[in-house]
Amino acid sequence: MSAVWDALLGLGDKLAAHVLLAAAALALGIAVALPLAVWASRSATVSRIALGFASLVQTIPALALLALFFPILLSLRAVFGEGLPTLGFLPALLALALYALLPILRNAVTAREQMAPGVLEAADGVGMTPGQKLRLVEAPLAAPYIMAGIRTAAVWTIGAATLSTTIGQPSLGDPIFAGLQTQNWSLVLAGCIASAGLALVADTLLGAVERGFASRRPALLWGGLAVALAGIAASALALYAPDDDETVVIGAKSFSEQYILGRLIGERLEAAGYAVEYREGLGSAVVHSAVTTGAIDISIDYTGTLWTNQLKREDNPGRAEIYRRLVEWEREQTGTLILGRLGFENNYGLAMRADRAQELGLASIADLARVAPRLTIGGDPEFFERPEWIAVRDAYGLRFGETRNFSPTFMYNALQSGEADVISAYTSDGRIAADDLQVLDDPRGAFPSYDAIILLSPEAAQDERLIAALRPLVGAIPVEAMREANYAVDREENKRTPAEAARMLTERIGL
Amino acid sequence: MPEPILELRDLAKSYGAVEALRGVSLDVAEGSFVALVGASGSGKSTLLKTVNALVVPGTGSVSFEGEDVAALPGPALRRRIGYVFQAIGLFPHMSVGENVGIGLKLAGERNRAARIAEMLELVELDPAMASRMPSELSGGQRQRVGVARALAPQPDLLLMDEPFGALDPVTRDSLGERVRELHKRLGLTTVMVTHDMAEAMLLADRVLVMSEGRIVADETPAGLLSGAGGEEAQALVAVPRAQAERLARIDR
Numbered sequence: 001m002s003a004v005w006d007a008l009l010g011l012g013d014k015l016a017a018h019v020l021l022a023a024a025a026l027a028l029g030i031a032v033a034l035p036l037a038v039w040a041s042r043s044a045t046v047s048r049i050a051l052g053f054a055s056l057v058q059t060i061p062a063l064a065l066l067a068l069f070f071p072i073l074l075s076l077r078a079v080f081g082e083g084l085p086t087l088g089f090l091p092a093l094l095a096l097a098l099y100a101l102l103p104i105l106r107n108a109v110t111a112r113e114q115m116a117p118g119v120l121e122a123a124d125g126v127g128m129t130p131g132q133k134l135r136l137v138e139a140p141l142a143a144p145y146i147m148a149g150i151r152t153a154a155v156w157t158i159g160a161a162t163l164s165t166t167i168g169q170p171s172l173g174d175p176i177f178a179g180l181q182t183q184n185w186s187l188v189l190a191g192c193i194a195s196a197g198l199a200l201v202a203d204t205l206l207g208a209v210e211r212g213f214a215s216r217r218p219a220l221l222w223g224g225l226a227v228a229l230a231g232i233a234a235s236a237l238a239l240y241a242p243d244d245d246e247t248v249v250i251g252a253k254s255f256s257e258q259y260i261l262g263r264l265i266g267e268r269l270e271a272a273g274y275a276v277e278y279r280e281g282l283g284s285a286v287v288h289s290a291v292t293t294g295a296i297d298i299s300i301d302y303t304g305t306l307w308t309n310q311l312k313r314e315d316n317p318g319r320a321e322i323y324r325r326l327v328e329w330e331r332e333q334t335g336t337l338i339l340g341r342l343g344f345e346n347n348y349g350l351a352m353r354a355d356r357a358q359e360l361g362l363a364s365i366a367d368l369a370r371v372a373p374r375l376t377i378g379g380d381p382e383f384f385e386r387p388e389w390i391a392v393r394d395a396y397g398l399r400f401g402e403t404r405n406f407s408p409t410f411m412y413n414a415l416q417s418g419e420a421d422v423i424s425a426y427t428s429d430g431r432i433a434a435d436d437l438q439v440l441d442d443p444r445g446a447f448p449s450y451d452a453i454i455l456l457s458p459e460a461a462q463d464e465r466l467i468a469a470l471r472p473l474v475g476a477i478p479v480e481a482m483r484e485a486n487y488a489v490d491r492e493e494n495k496r497t498p499a500e501a502a503r504m505l506t507e508r509i510g511l
Numbered sequence: 512m513p514e515p516i517l518e519l520r521d522l523a524k525s526y527g528a529v530e531a532l533r534g535v536s537l538d539v540a541e542g543s544f545v546a547l548v549g550a551s552g553s554g555k556s557t558l559l560k561t562v563n564a565l566v567v568p569g570t571g572s573v574s575f576e577g578e579d580v581a582a583l584p585g586p587a588l589r590r591r592i593g594y595v596f597q598a599i600g601l602f603p604h605m606s607v608g609e610n611v612g613i614g615l616k617l618a619g620e621r622n623r624a625a626r627i628a629e630m631l632e633l634v635e636l637d638p639a640m641a642s643r644m645p646s647e648l649s650g651g652q653r654q655r656v657g658v659a660r661a662l663a664p665q666p667d668l669l670l671m672d673e674p675f676g677a678l679d680p681v682t683r684d685s686l687g688e689r690v691r692e693l694h695k696r697l698g699l700t701t702v703m704v705t706h707d708m709a710e711a712m713l714l715a716d717r718v719l720v721m722s723e724g725r726i727v728a729d730e731t732p733a734g735l736l737s738g739a740g741g742e743e744a745q746a747l748v749a750v751p752r753a754q755a756e757r758l759a760r761i762d763r
Contacts, residue, residue, distance in 0.1 A: 118598025124565060125600070126614050126660065127590030136613075140604045216604065 007190035016235035017170040029100030037108030054102035062160040087295040092164035100153035107149030111142035144214035151206040158199040168279035177281035251296035252280040256489040259498035272469040292334035297460040304448035308387040319449040337461035339454040340474030349439040351425035364441035376402040378420030395446035430487020516541040522571035531557040533724035546711035549721035593661030597673040601645040608641030614664035630659040651682035671703040709751035720744040
């Protein structure tokens with residue numbers, strides 16, 4: 001438990017960022033929902049459309065809604081200019097505010113519908129103008145119901161805000177996502193406890209405000225509100241730091257290797273005098289757009305990933321040729337600099353337990369195709385949508401009996417427990433050797449190669465000092481060293497944090 | 512003959528296919544107590560509400576104290592007219608005193624407490640009740656507050672839509688009497704909608720009978736009792752008269 005406690009104590013910044021994000025989203029949600037509710041109470045058409053829209057938004061999974069704002073904001077740059085942020089606070093704020101809309105709007109509209117017609121007639125009868133009727137009668141009568149809606153919205157928003165990690169906004173989701181990827185359960189638990197605790201506190205405070213409204217006790221109302229505002233102000237104060245353009249933002253996708261390499265680069269840059277920020281746990285598609293648009297400065301990607309996802313290519317002209325054409329393409333299309341290859345490949349491969357492969361007499365994917373209908377394949381949630389999988393599937397005519405999704409770290413457990421017979425493995429993964437797995441040969445070359453490469457955003461590419469600090473990494477990391485570092489984070493016993501593994505890796509490669 | 516305080520001309524109003532008013536014209540003299548009697552759906556409530564513009568007529572005009580109602584802003588017009596109705600509609604989040612004083616507050620008057628106490632006394636309520644909430648009152652007390660609220664801004668005209676409809680007979684009778692007294696004492700012009708012919712004849716000095724969107728009789732209570740007003744009016748008068756005769760026979 002002390003590990004959880006330690007993790008909790010380290011979450012101050014994340015908690016403050018989480019509070020600010022949720023509070024801002026809630027405030028924006030309220031600012032939109034209340035005028036909309038007033039309009040809806042005057043027009044049945046508006047009421048139908050507004051509630052329909054809010055309900056529709058609610059059916060979109062929060063994760064997808066957050067991710068959707070990236071392309072939306074990107075296209076809005078045509079209107080608002082290149083300064084419009086596409087990752088981080090703004091998209092998270094907009095998506096969460098949309099999420100907060102429904103409960104507030106629905107409660108406000110319902111409160112108005114449930115109001116006694118006699119009271120409303122009396123308001124007209126004594127000669128109130130529409131504005132006076134709203135202020136003196138409708139608003140005070142609806143207030144407790146609206147407050148209940150705000151309360152629901154607050155709890156939802158605080159929960160959903162953990163997902164904003166995936167679009168590069170620091171939140172209590174950071175420890176949850178990082179912990180899930182590296183199987184650091186203390187970190188996951190700490191994130192969950194902090195986020196649930198925050199939701200409970202917000203619910204209690206807003207509950208007091210709601211009772212204050214309902215029972216006309218101003219002390220309760222203002223007291224609850226004051227404590228909530230004090231919490232938000234304290235969070236803002238905790239996060240206040242003079243804006244620094246010199247800060248380099250390093251992005252990482254959501255697996256151990258990316259966390260480790262992110263820290264490795266970060267520590268080198270800090271040693272060179274840069275201030276560094278991390279955006280970890282980003283979706284694979286988001287990372288590339290983020291670095292090409294300058295939302296982050298540095299990312300690590302893989303040649304095969306960009307070849308298939310960005311260039312939309314299905315052919316395989318060979319490792320060197322793919323790299324050469326990628327460098328050219330990025331330079332011409334996005335202005336992004338591919339600084340170089342780190343020296344190892346992290347290929348996709350299909351892996352099995354060695355004993356099981358032997359038992360079935362399998363050495364290559366071609367052999368696997370014969371028995372596939374009797375087997376279960378496990379992959380990460382992206383894998384079965386990726387062009388690489390489709391290419392391999394079609395090249396060998398693979399038809400599996402069952403297809404299951406696991407998060408990358410759980411795939412290996414699934415293989416051990418027999419829940420999957422074959423998994424999509426990464427060749428730089430330390431667990432391949434540690435778990436005695438066999439990566440099946442790919443005689444037809446259907447999987448492209450996945451050289452790890454460093455990408456610098458168009459802006460960062462202008463910084464000679466930064467390039468000089470990172471250049472020694474090119475060609476410096478052999479696959480064995482990467483596997484060791486990955487395994488130090490991924491293994492069950494004697495786990496290391498990504499930062500510790502990064503330091504081990506630095507030492508190992510002698511930099 | 513003094514200038515009428517209300518002049519209604521050729522009023523018509525339909526709700527979809529239902530014609531609530533089919534050409535009603537009517538003058539109401541200042542100081543009179545007029546009752547509008549008729550069955551449900553006869554158009555009497557609709558007619559009443561055209562006066563304070565809660566209902567806007569399809570065609571025709573209403574003038575109040577010489578001004579065309581359609582040309583006045585609704586809220587300003589309604590502040591000059593007292594309005595009491597069956598649902599009462601006390602504001603549940605305001606105290607009794609705040610309810611009574613709402614018209615004064617809208618008019619921007621600052622010292623309302625004395626006037627509120629005076630109004631509560633007028634409707635025979637303890638002024639100490641001002642601090643209570645409406646939910647703590649009985650039905651009869653609530654309608655008394657409703658009447659006090661309507662009269663607090665000192666209107667010239669009082670409109671009442673089935674004001675005693677939801678009250679028990681004893682309360683109904685005493686509050687009716689009280690309103691009649693206030694009508695005289697404050698020099699009001701009062702128009703009251705009711706479906707109860709006995710109540711109309713006991714309180715009003717002019718009874719209008721409505722049927723299917725038209726006024727079919729316009730008589731004094733005495734005239735009605737002597738058989739004037741035509742068939743529909745007499746059918747309504749026959750009910751309380753028969754009841755009174757039956758009661759008299761039991762007594763004998």
